[in-house]
Amino acid sequence: MTSSLEINNWSLLFSVTLLIVAMLVDYKEKLGLGNDIFVAGIRAVIQLFIIGYVLRYILEIDNDLITFAMVLFIVFNASYNAHKRSEGINRSFTISATAIGTGTALSLIVLVFSGAIDWTPAQIVPITGMIASNAMTAIGITYRSLNSKFSDQRQQVLEKLALGADKKQASMSIVRESIKTGMAPSIDRTKTVGLVSLPGMMAGLIFAGVDPVEAIRYQIVVMFMLISVTSIASFIASYMAYKEYYNDRNQLTV
Amino acid sequence: MSEPLIELKNVGFEVDGTQILQDISFVVNKGEVVTFSGPSGSGKSTLLKLIGTILTPTSGEILYKGTNLKELNPIEYRKEVSYFFQNAALFDETVEDNLSFPAHIREKEFEKERALKLMEQVQIPESYLTKKVKDLSGGEKQRIAFVRNLMYQPDVLLLDEVTSSLDQENREIIGKLINEMIEEEKITVLSITHNQAEIEKASRMIEIRAGKMEEDK
Numbered sequence: 277m278t279s280s281l282e283i284n285n286w287s288l289l290f291s292v293t294l295l296i297v298a299m300l301v302d303y304k305e306k307l308g309l310g311n312d313i314f315v316a317g318i319r320a321v322i323q324l325f326i327i328g329y330v331l332r333y334i335l336e337i338d339n340d341l342i343t344f345a346m347v348l349f350i351v352f353n354a355s356y357n358a359h360k361r362s363e364g365i366n367r368s369f370t371i372s373a374t375a376i377g378t379g380t381a382l383s384l385i386v387l388v389f390s391g392a393i394d395w396t397p398a399q400i401v402p403i404t405g406m407i408a409s410n411a412m413t414a415i416g417i418t419y420r421s422l423n424s425k426f427s428d429q430r431q432q433v434l435e436k437l438a439l440g441a442d443k444k445q446a447s448m449s450i451v452r453e454s455i456k457t458g459m460a461p462s463i464d465r466t467k468t469v470g471l472v473s474l475p476g477m478m479a480g481l482i483f484a485g486v487d488p489v490e491a492i493r494y495q496i497v498v499m500f501m502l503i504s505v506t507s508i509a510s511f512i513a514s515y516m517a518y519k520e521y522y523n524d525r526n527q528l529t530v
Numbered sequence: 531m532s533e534p535l536i537e538l539k540n541v542g543f544e545v546d547g548t549q550i551l552q553d554i555s556f557v558v559n560k561g562e563v564v565t566f567s568g569p570s571g572s573g574k575s576t577l578l579k580l581i582g583t584i585l586t587p588t589s590g591e592i593l594y595k596g597t598n599l600k601e602l603n604p605i606e607y608r609k610e611v612s613y614f615f616q617n618a619a620l621f622d623e624t625v626e627d628n629l630s631f632p633a634h635i636r637e638k639e640f641e642k643e644r645a646l647k648l649m650e651q652v653q654i655p656e657s658y659l660t661k662k663v664k665d666l667s668g669g670e671k672q673r674i675a676f677v678r679n680l681m682y683q684p685d686v687l688l689l690d691e692v693t694s695s696l697d698q699e700n701r702e703i704i705g706k707l708i709n710e711m712i713e714e715e716k717i718t719v720l721s722i723t724h725n726q727a728e729i730e731k732a733s734r735m736i737e738i739r740a741g742k743m744e745e746d747k
Contacts, residue, residue: 429621431615431617431619432619432620432621434584434615435615435618435619435620435621435675436621436631436635437584437608438582438584438608438612438613438614438615439608439612439631439632439635439678439679439682440605440606440608440609440632440635440636440682441605441631441635442605442635445635449621449622525583525586525604526583526604526605527583527584527585527586527604
């Protein structure tokens with residue numbers, strides 16, 4: 277069983293032909309994506325080799341403190357990327373870190389205490405990656421929704437303020453819509469799981485020879501975990517971010 | 531009648547180095563009805579926004595009942611001084627959502643009787659309460675928005691060319707209601723209008739030209 281899991285250097289090299297196919301399409305259609313595909317390919321190889329060696333080291337020494345540091349590192353990176361996607365919202369790094377950090381912490385606590393996963397680096401690190409990346413995407417969508425709605429519904433917000441509403445009352449409908457938008461992809465994914473895609477967690481376990489009926493149990497936990505973390509992250513991010521659209525005189529600044 | 535309600539002292543407003551308004555000073559007493567006139571782009575609208583705390587002056591000060599606006603809680607102030615936008619927008623889903631909003635944010639019961647009375651005054655039938663905002667015409671939206679501003683019985687109405695985008699019929703309906711409010715509720719009104727007839731009771735006219743006060747008569 278394990279022999280089928282090995283990809284030797286030659287196989288890896290041949291897989292580059294898959295990238296070449298993409299580059300040929302680019303060349304023929306003059307899409308101008310050649311550089312991007314090349315850089316993306318190189319980056320993927322370098323980043324994955326580095327993380328492969330780092331994970332091997334973390335798994336081998338199996339130290340709680342180092343595992344925790346890895347969790348923080350993942351949360352920091354996810355927060356930084358979410359912050360970059362915020363399109364100018366003030367304090368977006370703090371907001372992203374609070375949202376992703378809280379979502380990740382709560383999900384990990386529930387998973388570890390329910391016994392769904394163990395506090396071992398081999399389980400904690402990949403699960404944290406899954407949680408944080410989904411929270412990051414959800415927050416990115418939430419920020420985009422806040423920005424576009426505060427701009428589209430600017431007059432409505434001004435009306436509410438002029439009628440005597442505070443920041444929260446004036447923003448509530450936008451906040452709710454943005455949380456919904458942030459959560460929508462993970463709900464949709466959960467609805468179609470198994471019908472359209474066999475997600476990474478489950479596919480990985482089946483690859484490793486685990487009985488599919490066992491593998492789906494993990495996938496069920498993962499799907500629920502992702503709905504929970506995207507809702508927590510979108511909720512915290514929306515509630516923290518809407519205030520940044522106003523000044524201390526309760527005036528809209530966008 | 532001579533109790534000063536709103537007082538502007540050398541008020542100025544500047545954006546990116548451009549002086550929009552400068553050195554504006556006047557006093558409005560309780561119950562007064564003041565209209566502002568002047569060419570478009572002269573700064574009238576900005577002036578009304580400063581009084582409505584939609585914007586903050588970059589120089590000078592505005593006092594309300596003797597207190598600088600900077601020291602007042604803007605939320606409480608706006609509950610007494612109601613700013614009405616030139617192209618008012620409705621929000622949420624139904625007409626009732628809009629009319630009950632002022633009560634909702636004040637944690638009070640929605641006064642349906644008052645809503646129906648005001649709706650009648652602007653010739654909007656009762657059945658419109660449940661009507662969806664997206665199904666209304668421009669004139670209907672403006673009339674409902676006007677009723678929305680009057681729902682909480684403000685002490686001061688700031689009207690920024692409220693009828694300029696409306697047809698003659700809608701203009702007359704809103705004009706009539708403004709005059710009734712002045713008569714019945716002794717409301718203080720500061721209004722920008724190109725149509726002086728709209729406000730029959732105007733006691734004063736202030737002219738703004740190129741960001742400065744030209745006349746106060």
